[in-house]
Amino acid sequence: MTMQFKKLGNTDIDVSLICLGTMTWGEQNTKEEAFEQMNYALENGINFFDTAELYAVPPKEETYGRTETYIGEWFEEKKNRDKIILASKVAGRSGMKYMRGEETRLDKKNITKALEESLKRLKTDYIDLYQLHWPDRKTNFFGQLGYNHEENDDSIPLEETLEVLNDIVKKGMVKYIGISNETPWGAMQLIKIAEEKKLAKIVSIQNPYNLLNRTYEIGLAEVSVREKCGLLAYSPLGFGALSGKYLNEQWPAKARLTLFKEFTRYLNPIAIKCTEEYVKIAKENNLSPAQMALAYINAKPFVTSNIIGATNLDQLKENIESIDINLDEKIIEKIEGIHKENPNPCP
Numbered sequence: 255m256t257m258q259f260k261k262l263g264n265t266d267i268d269v270s271l272i273c274l275g276t277m278t279w280g281e282q283n284t285k286e287e288a289f290e291q292m293n294y295a296l297e298n299g300i301n302f303f304d305t306a307e308l309y310a311v312p313p314k315e316e317t318y319g320r321t322e323t324y325i326g327e328w329f330e331e332k333k334n335r336d337k338i339i340l341a342s343k344v345a346g347r348s349g350m351k352y353m354r355g356e357e358t359r360l361d362k363k364n365i366t367k368a369l370e371e372s373l374k375r376l377k378t379d380y381i382d383l384y385q386l387h388w389p390d391r392k393t394n395f396f397g398q399l400g401y402n403h404e405e406n407d408d409s410i411p412l413e414e415t416l417e418v419l420n421d422i423v424k425k426g427m428v429k430y431i432g433i434s435n436e437t438p439w440g441a442m443q444l445i446k447i448a449e450e451k452k453l454a455k456i457v458s459i460q461n462p463y464n465l466l467n468r469t470y471e472i473g474l475a476e477v478s479v480r481e482k483c484g485l486l487a488y489s490p491l492g493f494g495a496l497s498g499k500y501l502n503e504q505w506p507a508k509a510r511l512t513l514f515k516e517f518t519r520y521l522n523p524i525a526i527k528c529t530e531e532y533v534k535i536a537k538e539n540n541l542s543p544a545q546m547a548l549a550y551i552n553a554k555p556f557v558t559s560n561i562i563g564a565t566n567l568d569q570l571k572e573n574i575e576s577i578d579i580n581l582d583e584k585i586i587e588k589i590e591g592i593h594k595e596n597p598n599p600c601p
């Protein structure tokens with residue numbers, strides 16, 4: 255297995271094409287398991303980790319910050335902060351008052367406090383890539399396909415948010431900035447404001463992208479390529495569904511969708527039908543369904559890194575090894591056929 259690397263946006267940083275997602279650590283995974291995953295990932299060529307202030311998921315007062323704490327403890331024990339390109343995130347607008355005692359917003363007060371606390375938990379004095387987890391304004395993300403305009407939106411202006419991000423970059427607390435769960439309008443506005451005001455430019459867009467949700471291709475893929483801010487693809491297996499393990503009404507013990515019934519995004523009837531068809535293609539070609547789903551993403555030119563998630567070392571190994579799978583034209587054609595019949599069943 256040979257890891258591949260890509261430039262992060264317009265920077266000279268090379269990040270591994272497989273990024274280690276972390277959001278199960280502190281909920282489904284213990285600190286020891288998190289350490290095992292980080293050790294294994296680093297030994298197998300991964301230099302890019304993605305976390306967030308609010309992890310573990312599902313978000314809860316008791317587990318918030320725990321994932322970053324584990325990563326900080328690992329850095330301290332292994333003394334290898336410099337080996338990792340670390341991405342974290344500040345929460346967008348939400349009513350999760352346990353984080354800062356009031357609604358979380360993307361203003362100066364919130365971002366400054368969030369960053370200080372993340373740095374403390376991570377036991378470091380810088381974050382390589384600091385991302386806005388989701389927008390402050392009302393728009394369509396987290397599974398909402400259509401846009402409903404609300405005239406009376408009291409959102410924090412993008413310019414104000416960008417100025418705060420620019421300040422923390424200037425102070426060296428953050429090297430680069432990125433966005434997540436954004437729309438083409440939001441991405442392009444931030445790029446335009448950065449050019450006009452000579453502020454920090456976004457280098458990445460972290461959005462969902464998998465065989466059951468390819469909405470990224472509609473508008474944002476072009477933004478990624480033309481503006482050099484590639485996709486950091488999250489939920490590449492649709493919360494594990496694309497492995498096929500929930501088919502035929504199976505509910506594997508301790509698996510995410512068995513444990514947390516509120517996560518229904520990837521299990522609607524059309525998604526199940528499409529998953530059956532994707533799994534069939536994989537099996538006909540002696541591929542693991544998970545590796546086929548990941549390899550499809552790895553090959554996309556607008557993708558900078560594929561953020562995988564795992565709850566054990568077998569999954570982690572399987573997912574990292576997707577780097578060695580090249581899907582031939584016949585397989586791609588079949589995948590496109592399924593997509594064309596039922597595009598984006600899980601937006």
Ligand code: NAP
Pocket residue numbers: 274275276277278282304305387434435460461487488489490491492493494495497499508509510511544561562563564565566568569570572573
């Ligand atoms: P995913 O690949 O869709 O799902 C990963 C989960 O699927 C694993 O935790 C595991 O859960 C199961 N799984 C993984 N590999 C498997 C395999 N080979 N066979 C069978 N089951 C397998 O990715 P995700 O966890 O949703 O997202 C990955 C990362 O993206 C997160 O850790 C986080 O860093 C980031 N993310 C960001 C956002 C955002 O809003 N920006 C949102 C979501 C995720 P079980 O063992 O429990 O089944």
